[in-house]
Amino acid sequence: MTVSEIISLFEEFAPALYQESYDNSGLQAGNKDDEVTGALITLDVTEEVVDEAVDLGYNLIISHHPLIFKGLKSITANDPTGRIIIKALQKKINILSIHTNADNAGEGVNHYICRKIGLKDTSILCPLEGKLLKLSVFVPEDHAQNLREQIFNAGAGMIGNYDFCSFNTPGTGTFRGNENTNPFSGEKGKINIEKEIKIETILPVHLKNRVIKAMLAAHPYEEVAYDIYPLENRYSRYGLGMTGYLEGEVNQKDFLQVLKRVFKTGCIKHSRLTGKEVKKVAVCGGSGSSLLGNAIASGADVFVSSDFKYHQFFDAENKIVIADIGHFESEQFTKDLFYELLMKNFPKFAVRLSEVNTNPVFYF
Numbered sequence: 001m002t003v004s005e006i007i008s009l010f011e012e013f014a015p016a017l018y019q020e021s022y023d024n025s026g027l028q029a030g031n032k033d034d035e036v037t038g039a040l041i042t043l044d045v046t047e048e049v050v051d052e053a054v055d056l057g058y059n060l061i062i063s064h065h066p067l068i069f070k071g072l073k074s075i076t077a078n079d080p081t082g083r084i085i086i087k088a089l090q091k092k093i094n095i096l097s098i099h100t101n102a103d104n105a106g107e108g109v110n111h112y113i114c115r116k117i118g119l120k121d122t123s124i125l126c127p128l129e130g131k132l133l134k135l136s137v138f139v140p141e142d143h144a145q146n147l148r149e150q151i152f153n154a155g156a157g158m159i160g161n162y163d164f165c166s167f168n169t170p171g172t173g174t175f176r177g178n179e180n181t182n183p184f185s186g187e188k189g190k191i192n193i194e195k196e197i198k199i200e201t202i203l204p205v206h207l208k209n210r211v212i213k214a215m216l217a218a219h220p221y222e223e224v225a226y227d228i229y230p231l232e233n234r235y236s237r238y239g240l241g242m243t244g245y246l247e248g249e250v251n252q253k254d255f256l257q258v259l260k261r262v263f264k265t266g267c268i269k270h271s272r273l274t275g276k277e278v279k280k281v282a283v284c285g286g287s288g289s290s291l292l293g294n295a296i297a298s299g300a301d302v303f304v305s306s307d308f309k310y311h312q313f314f315d316a317e318n319k320i321v322i323a324d325i326g327h328f329e330s331e332q333f334t335k336d337l338f339y340e341l342l343m344k345n346f347p348k349f350a351v352r353l354s355e356v357n358t359n360p361v362f363y364f
């Protein structure tokens with residue numbers, strides 16, 4: 001197994017295209033062509049984690065938080081990031097980070113948190129915008145069925161829980177090939193009139209190349225007429241945060257107790273309790289305070305996230321209860337998420353969860 005194959009697996013699960021603009025997910029250091037001897041999974045890359053990988057004889061560290069977040073002007077032993085990079089390169093350790101693309105993935109960080117809390121009927125709190133495309137392609141009637149199947153199989157035509165979605169309009173196509181052509185119907189140099197179907201469908205940007213390739217392979221024409229244009233529709237399968245429902249209604253204090261137990265957190269900072277029973281819950285692993293407005297608008301009773309500032313607790317007013325469970329605590333299951341993904345796809349591969357507690361925050 002090469003580093004590149006591991007990257008491809010994570011690309012299927014959480015395409016790097018769907019990371020936030022400020023992020024730096026992907027291979028942080030190393031060589032994509034390296035044969036992987038084993039993978040160590042961690043939230044953060046620290047020197048201890050690199051040592052742990054060396055001791056295990058593993059040459060790949062998979063982290064949630066990118067080691068390199070801001071642009072580096074130098075790599076020296078005088079700062080922690082520099083020391084980690086130097087050590088990793090000396091020991092031939094590869095470092096791969098899957099950050100906000102894993103947060104945004106429909107089956108990613110927040111889905112796993114919902115699972116741990118026992119939330120049902122989940123949906124993305126803040127779906128991504130600008131990630132969907134419309135494809136229109138013109139094809140002879142007899143070939144429309146096959147072409148539709150091929151592009152659907154490549155991932156086009158998904159709307160929410162529906163697949164195979166398209167709109168088909170019959171019409172007339174015209175074309176004339178020059179002396180260098182070999183037209184599928186008609187003769188070169190003569191105008192041909194053809195009964196065609198215009199197939200319109202939708203696809204996410206990360207599947208664009210795959211869908212075009214499938215379309216070109218299935219289309220009988222040597223020059224395929226098609227249009228691709230961007231949409232402003234929100235992509236319900238990817239985005240930050242998630243909402244879901246508890247099995248029954250739960251008292252607010254009892255719910256905070258559940259959070260304390262599930263996330264093994266030393267302390268939960270919360271806004272004033274509203275006294276309402278908890279049924280709908282919004283979650284966002286990591287720093288989710290910017291989604292407070294979305295959480296309130298979703299009608300959630302509690303917003304479970306971290307890194308809220310003092311004044312943001314006022315913004316909860318009486319509309320929602322903020323439960324700040326700690327950044328590390330809220331993302332701790334990301335390690336299990338990555339582990340399960342690797343095990344499901346490569347059952348014989350050597351993977352371990354790091355035993356280093358990288359949480360830099362302590363509770364007194």
Ligand SMILES: [Zn+2]
Pocket residue numbers: 065285286287327331
């Ligand atoms: Zn984080």
